[in-house]
Amino acid sequence: xxxxxxxxxxxxxxxxxxxxxxxxxxxxxxxxxxxxxxxxxxxxxxxxxxxxxxxxxxxxxxxxxxxxxxxxxxxxxxxxxxxxxxxxxxxxxxxxxxxxxxxxxxxxxxxxxxxxxxxxxxxxxxxxxxxxxxxxxxxxxxxxxxxxxxxxxxxxxxxxxxxxxxxxxxxxxxxxxxxxxxxxxxxxxxxxxxxxxxxxxxxxxxxxxxxxxxxxxxxxxxxxxxxxxxxxxxxxxxxxxxxxxxxxxxxxxxxxxxxxxxxxxxxxxxxxxxxxxxxxxxxxxxxxxxxxxxxxxxxxxxxxxxxxxxxxxxxxxxxxxxxxxxxxxxxxxxxxx
Numbered sequence: 001x002x003x004x005x006x007x008x009x010x011x012x013x014x015x016x017x018x019x020x021x022x023x024x025x026x027x028x029x030x031x032x033x034x035x036x037x038x039x040x041x042x043x044x045x046x047x048x049x050x051x052x053x054x055x056x057x058x059x060x061x062x063x064x065x066x067x068x069x070x071x072x073x074x075x076x077x078x079x080x081x082x083x084x085x086x087x088x089x090x091x092x093x094x095x096x097x098x099x100x101x102x103x104x105x106x107x108x109x110x111x112x113x114x115x116x117x118x119x120x121x122x123x124x125x126x127x128x129x130x131x132x133x134x135x136x137x138x139x140x141x142x143x144x145x146x147x148x149x150x151x152x153x154x155x156x157x158x159x160x161x162x163x164x165x166x167x168x169x170x171x172x173x174x175x176x177x178x179x180x181x182x183x184x185x186x187x188x189x190x191x192x193x194x195x196x197x198x199x200x201x202x203x204x205x206x207x208x209x210x211x212x213x214x215x216x217x218x219x220x221x222x223x224x225x226x227x228x229x230x231x232x233x234x235x236x237x238x239x240x241x242x243x244x245x246x247x248x249x250x251x252x253x254x255x256x257x258x259x260x261x262x263x264x265x266x267x268x269x270x271x272x273x274x275x276x277x278x279x280x281x282x283x284x285x286x287x288x289x290x291x292x293x294x295x296x297x298x299x300x301x302x303x304x305x306x307x308x309x310x311x312x313x314x315x316x317x318x319x320x321x322x323x324x325x326x327x328x329x330x331x332x333x334x335x336x337x
Contacts, residue, residue, distance in 0.1 A: 018251030024237040025057045025083035025250055027242065032069040032190055035208035037273040038142055039063075041265035042085065042236060045140075048257035049250075057250045059083065069188050073237070077134040082242040085142060087234040089171030090188065094134065096315050097127040100325045101233040103311055104176035105304035107333050108231065111266045115142035117329055118233060123326065128320050136237040140258045142208040143266065145274075146228035147173055152196065155222035155287045159295050168192050169205040172311075176229040176303035177205070191215050207231065210268065216281060222287040226296060229303065 029046070031039055037063075046059035067075040072084035074095055088098045098121055108114050112242045118141035121127050131138055149167060156162055163181030167174075174184030185201055193215045204216045210219050238254075244252065281288065291299075308326060315322035 004134045006242050023247075025246065027059050027238075028066060028137075029059050029061045030072050030075055030081045030084040031061055031068040031135065032072075032085075033213060034063055036213040037265075037269050038144075038207075038213070038234070039085070040268045041140060041142065041261040042077045042083075044264040045254075045257050045261040046262060047256045048236050049253050050111075052253040052257065053250055057253055064190075073134050073136060074239055076136045076239050077323055079135070079239050079241060081141070081239070083236065083238045085234060085236045086194045087170065087232050089174075089186070089232050092171065096318060097121065097124070097130040097320060097325060098138075098233055098235065099171060100311065100322075100329055101325075102171035102173070102230060103304075104230040104307050104331075105170040105228075105300045106230060106329065107337070108146070109337075111143040111145065111269060113336060114231070115139060115141055115262055115266070115334070117332055118143065120328060120332060122235065122326065124325060127324065130320070131237065132240065134237075134299070135240045137240050137243055139238050139255075140262055141261070142234040142235070142236065143269075144231045145269075147205045147207055147231055148221035148224045149203050149205050149224045150211050150216045150286070152219050152221055153202055155289050156224075159291060159299055163335070165203055166201045167203045167205060168195065171230075172204050172307055173229050174308075175307050176299070179302040179306070180299060185213075192216060193219075205229075209273045212273075212276065212280055217284055217286060219284055220284070222289050223281060225288050227291065227299075229299070263329075 004020040029042060031042065035043060042061060046061060049057050049059055066081050067084070069086060070090045073091065075081055076084050088095050089102055092099045101121055108117065122138035122141070127138065129274060151165070159180045165182045166182055167177055167182045168187055169177050169184040170186045174186060178186050186194060189206070189210055192201070192204050196204060196216060196219045204211070206214070206216060212234065233330065312322040312326055
């Protein structure tokens with residue numbers, strides 16, 4: 001009798017153990033480079049999800065081990081991994097709706113505003129449908145400040161000195177730089193240092209964290225303080241089927257942690273990254289180049305309206321509500337100013 005009882009208890013214990021194991025969910029997350037300011041929201045999201053599910057739901061973050069950064073959206077589409085980060089400008093044709101956020105000189109003034117604009121666009125039916133083609137659901141942005149340029153060689157005395165300069169720049173920033181005669185080259189962040197070392201590009205357009213993380217300031221002799229042509233939009237997406245398969249509690253743990261993860265990201269960027277940026281330039285003796293208000297105004301006049309008009313025309317031809325998306329973004333910016 002006792003043996004039977006022990007046997008039943010053991011079977012019950014095993015059943016509970018297997019049930020617990022069955023409840024465990026692991027997602028693979030495809031990132032690139034190394035842990036840095038750009039990935040702090042994903043790092044925090046992983047912590048929060050694990051905490052809120054008592055370790056039943058975990059996000060395994062991989063920095064380059066799952067896919068190349070330009071192929072992360074493709075990996076999501078086939079379910080090679082459940083979550084990934086990518087930048088819209090890497091493949092504008094695959095995600096045209098969200099490239100509205102990469103138009104030059106939109107006038108975004110803070111990371112908080114960048115989040116607000118991004119989430120509004122991400123929730124627009126056209127953007128939902130656009131990314132849905134890749135079986136992807138837009139989860140959260142990776143808000144970045146205005147880009148500026150670090151370069152090697154003689155510092156530009158005026159914007160005219162950009163003529164013929166080979167600059168790593170993607171999306172709307174690249175189009176803007178063309179208007180002052182620069183030669184933009186699109187490449188992923190992980191390729192930039194080698195391109196700069198070999199002279200393929202002489203200057204690089206990045207946000208401060210990336211200039212530090214990818215080593216461009218080790219080569220640079222100058223940096224523009226106030227060019228501020230725009231930024232890039234780099235969302236974190238999840239595979240739609242994987243999201244649908246989550247239990248209600250796990251789904252709530254994931255979606256309910258986004259706001260806190262973004263708040264952590266912004267605090268870290270503002271308080272840590274930007275605090276380190278000035279000293280990093282000074283330690284290396286990098287010359288700060290500041291252009292006159294008149295030059296910046298002329299640059300904006302030459303770049304902003306034509307880029308917007310071209311974007312609207314091109315994407316309206318795709319059947320997208322391009323004017324509506326542009327008006328959404330610019331209207332929100334105007335309302336906040």
